[in-house]
Amino acid sequence: EVQLVESGGGLVQPGRSRRLSCAASGFTFDDYAMHWVRQAPGKGLEWVSGISWNSGSIDYADSVKGRFTISRDNAKNSLYLQMNSLRPEDTALYYCAKGRSYGLVNWFDPWGQGTLVTVSS
Amino acid sequence: DIQMTQSPSSLSASVGDRVTITCRASQGISNYLAWYQQKSGKIPKLLIYGASTLQSGVPSRFSGSGSGTDFTLTISSLQPEDVATYYCQKYNNAPLTFGGGTKVEI
Numbered sequence: 693e694v695q696l697v698e699s700g701g702g703l704v705q706p707g708r709s710r711r712l713s714c715a716a717s718g719f720t721f722d723d724y725a726m727h728w729v730r731q732a733p734g735k736g737l738e739w740v741s742g743i744s745w746n747s748g749s750i751d752y753a754d755s756v757k758g759r760f761t762i763s764r765d766n767a768k769n770s771l772y773l774q775m776n777s778l779r780p781e782d783t784a785l786y787y788c789a790k791g792r793s794y795g796l797v798n799w800f801d802p803w804g805q806g807t808l809v810t811v812s813s
Numbered sequence: 814d815i816q817m818t819q820s821p822s823s824l825s826a827s828v829g830d831r832v833t834i835t836c837r838a839s840q841g842i843s844n845y846l847a848w849y850q851q852k853s854g855k856i857p858k859l860l861i862y863g864a865s866t867l868q869s870g871v872p873s874r875f876s877g878s879g880s881g882t883d884f885t886l887t888i889s890s891l892q893p894e895d896v897a898t899y900y901c902q903k904y905n906n907a908p909l910t911f912g913g914g915t916k917v918e919i
Contacts, residue, residue, distance in 0.1 A: 727909070729857075737849075737857065737900055739909040751907040754814070787856065797904050799847035801859040801868070 694718040694802055696788045701807030704778055712807060714771040714788030722746070722766035725791030727800055728773050730784035740786070741773065745794035756782075778811045785809075815840045817903055819912035826919065832888040834915045836901035841881045845905035848877055848886045851914075852897045860899075861886065893919060 700712040714726070727742040741752045741762040750762055761774040771788055785808050789800035816839040826832050836846065844864035849857040859868045861877040864884055874889045888895055896919055901912040 736898075736914045737851075737902075737911040739902075739911065742907065742909065753908050792862070797845075797906055797909065799859060799862045799902060799904050800849075800857075803856045803858075805856060 694790060696790065696802065696804030698786065698788045698804045698807035701786065701809045703810045703812065705813050706779060706811055708778055709774070709776045710778060710809060712773040712775065712786055712788075712809070714804060716769045716771065716788075716790070719790070721764075721769040723794060725749075725794060725796050725798060726764060726771045727789045727791060728762065728771075729787045729789050729800065729803070730782075731787070731806075732781075732784040735784075738784075742791065742796045743771070744796045749796040751796060775809070778809075780811050783809060783811045814908055815842065815903060815905075815910060817901055817910050817912040819899075819901060819915050821915060822913065823916040823918070826891050826917070828891055828893060828919060830891045832891050832895075832917060834886040834899055834917075836879075836884040836886070836912050838882045838884075838903060842903045842905040844880050845903055846877075846879070846884050847902045847904060848875075849900045849902065850895075850897045851900065857900065888917075891917070891919065 695717045697715045728740040759777045785806040787806045788804040792798035846864045848861040851857040865877045898914045898916045
């Protein structure tokens with residue numbers, strides 16, 4: 693069974709940094725692209741960033757470009773999101789999601805349970 | 814960037830009703846469209862990909878259609894367990910944009 697377990701969320705002050713992690717199991721991690729998708733409280737879904745199987749292809753939403761960095765460690769079956777210069781509008785539940793295949797551009801299935809990041813002073 | 818617009822933003826229907834949700838892309842995306850269901854307090858669940866291919870395990874009352882810019886998600890006979898918010902998502906290229914969601918109530 694595929695499992696995606698996010699961690700690293702919490703309360704962080706504006707302008708500060710936070711690193712999210714996603715531990716994957718139940719599938720061959722380095723065969724698949726991985727993504728971060730967020731959902732602000734009471735709002736819809738927003739794709740944040742994705743990374744291909746070998747980290748050769750990476751992309752970001754305009755709203756986080758230049759502030760967030762996605763990475764993966766295939767040896768550790770782990771996905772990361774380094775978030776810098778955080779803003780109150782980054783407050784959201786951050787989901788880790790598995791891509792359909794090795795390429796960056798695809799749908800998401802399944803999703804983790806999410807980790808909540810709250811940006812507030 | 815291509816924008817995805819869903820309509821309506823919410824709807825109320827009766828058990829057994831046929832429900833249709835529309836998703837429109839600002840530019841053509843061929844059939845690179847997925848649909849998700851998110852129940853209250855739960856994680857999103859993939860329903861359909863390739864605009865019309867039902868994900869394994871999804872009830873057959875769900876169906877998808879469309880290509881290019883206009884897509885629909887249809888629930889042929891609404892059930893109480895279908896109360897949820899439904900999102901479309903394009904994946905022809907990045908950014909992998911979602912529609913704003915359609916809340917379905919009974």
